[in-house]
Amino acid sequence: MTPLILVTNDDGIHAPGLAILALALQGLGQTVIVAPDQDNSAASHSLTMKRPLRVKDLGRNRYSVDGTPTDCVTLAMGKILPHKPHLVVSGINPGPNLGDDVSYSGTVSAAVEGTMLGAPSLAVSLAGEEPFYFETAAVFAVKLAQTILGKGLPKDTLLNVNVPNRRPEEIQGVRFTRQGRRVYDGAIKETLDPWGRQHYWIGGGTPFWDAGEDTDAQAIVAGYVSITPLHFDLTNHAALSMLRKEWRLSLLP
Ligand code: MN
Numbered sequence: 001m002t003p004l005i006l007v008t009n010d011d012g013i014h015a016p017g018l019a020i021l022a023l024a025l026q027g028l029g030q031t032v033i034v035a036p037d038q039d040n041s042a043a044s045h046s047l048t049m050k051r052p053l054r055v056k057d058l059g060r061n062r063y064s065v066d067g068t069p070t071d072c073v074t075l076a077m078g079k080i081l082p083h084k085p086h087l088v089v090s091g092i093n094p095g096p097n098l099g100d101d102v103s104y105s106g107t108v109s110a111a112v113e114g115t116m117l118g119a120p121s122l123a124v125s126l127a128g129e130e131p132f133y134f135e136t137a138a139v140f141a142v143k144l145a146q147t148i149l150g151k152g153l154p155k156d157t158l159l160n161v162n163v164p165n166r167r168p169e170e171i172q173g174v175r176f177t178r179q180g181r182r183v184y185d186g187a188i189k190e191t192l193d194p195w196g197r198q199h200y201w202i203g204g205g206t207p208f209w210d211a212g213e214d215t216d217a218q219a220i221v222a223g224y225v226s227i228t229p230l231h232f233d234l235t236n237h238a239a240l241s242m243l244r245k246e247w248r249l250s251l252l253p
Helices: 016-028 069-080 099-103 106-116 134-151 216-221 237-246
Strands: 004-008 030-036 055-059 062-065 087-094 121-127 158-164 173-176 188-192 198-202 224-230
Touching: 004 016, 004 069, 016 030, 016 087, 016 134, 030 069, 055 069, 062 069, 069 106, 087 106, 087 134, 106 121, 106 158, 121 134, 134 158, 158 216, 216 224
Parallel strands: 004 030, 004 087, 030 062, 087 121, 121 158, 173 224
Antiparallel strands: 055 062, 158 224, 188 198
16 A cells, blocks of 8 residues: 655645655655644644634645644544555754753644554654755655654654754764753843833743753754654653652541
8 A cells, every 4th residue: 555644744834844845755655734824833732622623725635724733633634634644744844853842842743643643653853043954854754754664663652853954965874862951041031012011032042952961962963863752651650650659648637
């Protein structure tokens, strides 16, 4: 059977990274694009439940949804696609999704949703700033997609892929990594509007990375593609054992 590949993103249906990714994946099977009609970056895993959603058929297996990346994957897998896709690919995000930022990421959350609904999924981001070398990430995404279509993925696990923003020949290699930590410094900017009223911008600070061994961020700094296997069981299993052993809680006095 020809592989059915769902392509989505959080930057919206018109984002260049989405078009380049879908085009690159076409050689592997039938691609269907279902993406938000607007930029949904930092939408995290939000689901629209307080208003109806509309799907626009744009032709040539492209659909836009007036909702979040999670809405897109949910509607694609529940309504739009003829059967469960063999693969869900989210991206290519113009900018990294590393460390703590993963929890805010719409790009990664689309892949989380794909995984929850039972399809092997990956999120692809370009770690860097403009100008973006989308082709570098697209070529690698195809290689990885091919591998996943052959080997599958571990149960309940998605891959968060970050590619250094440079030419393919300038990439050092590929590393499997763990999710690092990102520390924000002065992340809230306080400014005045033209009428002298105070307002705030979140995300304006200069983040720095906790230089941990084997982390996603460290791989990127060293010029490697970072692949982090993620799961959505947020339980801290070591803490669970400790709490069960050492805390005695009761409602009785
Ligand atoms: Mn984005």
